[in-house]
């Protein structure tokens with residue numbers, strides 16, 4: 549039997565997506581459920597099992613040799629558990645074991661969602677061809693992942709590259725993570741909108757107070773909206789420059805809803821990077837928008853599973 553496919557799961561606070569994916573990253577079969585995020589852990593797991601049930605019912609299932617999971621974090625790949633902030637019913641939930649049981653004992657690879665998106669961008673997107681890259685998602689939160697020496701670097705627990713919780717403002721506002729002045733506390737979509745509102749920006753007649761609405765206002769020159777994006781760009785630049793200085797990345801890829809703001813974000817970001825990324829070995833660093841669309845999480849989870857040796861037990865799980 550040919551075993552050229554993998555199953556992929558992308559688990560977030562709003563949806564649980566699954567797919568069978570081939571070695572070129574093509575999605576051949578899809579399944580999806582809404583995440584019952586406010587329910588107990590077993591109810592959330594049942595939604596995962598329904599997604600897997602649709603995949604295992606496919607005539608192509610027999611060709612799958614492994615399962616890759618990209619999950620909202622924190623995850624602990626060394627223990628095979630997940631504790632997504634926005635799924636309170638899952639704390640140290642043994643997701644790897646449960647997925648393995650639901651798939652007849654296939655090897656399972658677990659990574660955080662930021663790491664999964666990084667795997668996708670490195671395989672097929674904006675980080676392709678780069679041996680040292682930081683990929684970020686800037687939306688409701690700020691996540692990320694690293695490619696070092698040409699390989700995905702998930703770290704021991706699958707969370708490496710979580711740039712959203714690097715502090716860039718020592719005495720800054722408290723962050724829900726417990727620290728202060730984190731990149732996420734300044735640059736996430738809700739924080740861009742909050743800061744604009746606090747400084748006098750008012751939404752249009754539709755009452756839309758999202759970061760996208762602030763971006764639209766910035767595009768037509770609203771100074772408060774522009775300033776809120778400039779502050780977010782400054783925080784992102786400081787975090788990216790710190791990362792580049794530590795591990796010598798040559799590209800930072802930015803996706804997510806805030807990344808879609810285009811030049812409203814990228815112009816001040818490039819300018820701020822020139823203020824913070826000053827040493828000779830980081831001056832060539834570039835920032836670029838992500839290229840992978842909404843399937844990035846699935847494609848990245850598939851990439852992690854495809855990296856497992858066919859028919860072998862994965863290391864550390």
Ligand SMILES: [Zn+2]
Nearest residue numbers: 713723725730
């Ligand atoms: Zn934080």
